[in-house]
Amino acid sequence: MRGELHGGAPVHRDRILNLNPNGDSRDTSSVLFTICNLDTMRLAGPLRAVAIVFIIGLTWLLASSILGGGSVMKMFFMGTQEEPTPEPWPHRYKCGLSAPCPPKHLAFRVISGAANVIGPKICLEDKILISSVKNNVGRGLNVALVNGVTGELLETSSFDMWEGDVSDLLKFLRPLHEGTLVFVASFDDPATKMNDEARRLFEELGSTAVKELAFRDSWVFVGAKGIENKSPFEQRMKNSKSSNKYEGWPEALEMDGCIPLRAPLET
Template identity: 35%
Template sequence: CGLSSNCPKDHFPVRMYTGKKNTELPKICFKGRYVVAQDLNDAGRGVIVVVVNIESGAILNVKRFDTYENSAKLVNLLKLVSSSEFIIAIAHDEAQTALSDEAKNILTSFGSSFISKLGFRDVWVFVGKPNLSGFSPYEDVRNC
């Protein structure tokens, strides 16, 4: 998906594009293939989560949660992520309106340092895992 170099053996290549406002849909490329894009795995408004097995790199789940309306289903998925898995997450269009404190707390425990600062229509990318000590180096948030 356009990465210019190969990753070391114990790493997985990830490329995330948050889209633009509500006019361009987000994309997530993992290990050289898109797993989220237009007409692929419901790319759209809210938080998109890809759950990956740490050892094999197998994608276990890909879901979009419209957190403009509610984040209960996002919380349910995050609670199921085990210590042998990690998540790739992206916020598109508007993700924070109904993002609950419980969802923010879980994502913070996965290593997010920016989720509690997410503002209206901000874009956010994140890679983390349950019970990460410290913060993930793979996170960014931008105001739109």
């Protein structure tokens, strides 16, 4: 075998040993290393590109998972399926009603006190008239007077029916004008000091439960001065050891609805 290289002829590995003019193989290892290096460099380019693409893709998936809550990961592995549209939150109407009131009606919610711990609350047209937060509640009967024509708040007061003077309640109820709306929520004890006249005045406002209202009963009521029929807005929970939710008290009552505004009186 000759050691000459012909122009343009490929160099084969089986002829590498003859490339040395002296006929020895001292530089064979270096030549082999050079050729292996060339082969490695040919492979390094594509491998480096694959590695870069893999790293970029992994970084994108991790970032999308952190910022997008995992939906991008699901789309990547499971296909481009649209996320289900979440159900909208239920609409909140005035005073928390489940539906809006008709025109010329007032939305209200009345909640009695719970035992002698949590005070009552009266809401009208999304405005809180009486609550512990407003610091205008008291033991006994909590009452709000509202103009039945305009819906304007006239006055709020509380009457202690355990140790108070019932005459204060009578003075409050006697002079009511025709069409005045009366909202009542009990707290603790609504009836110990209640006398016949007080019960009669509430009956004239449309109450039917006030006749039997007793010690520590829960009571919510909405009536009006001059009402022709009995009020549809009234609830009473009797104080009974066998059914009381709390020790010594029945559960709190909650009532809501829509009250029609009264037509202006003809003058």
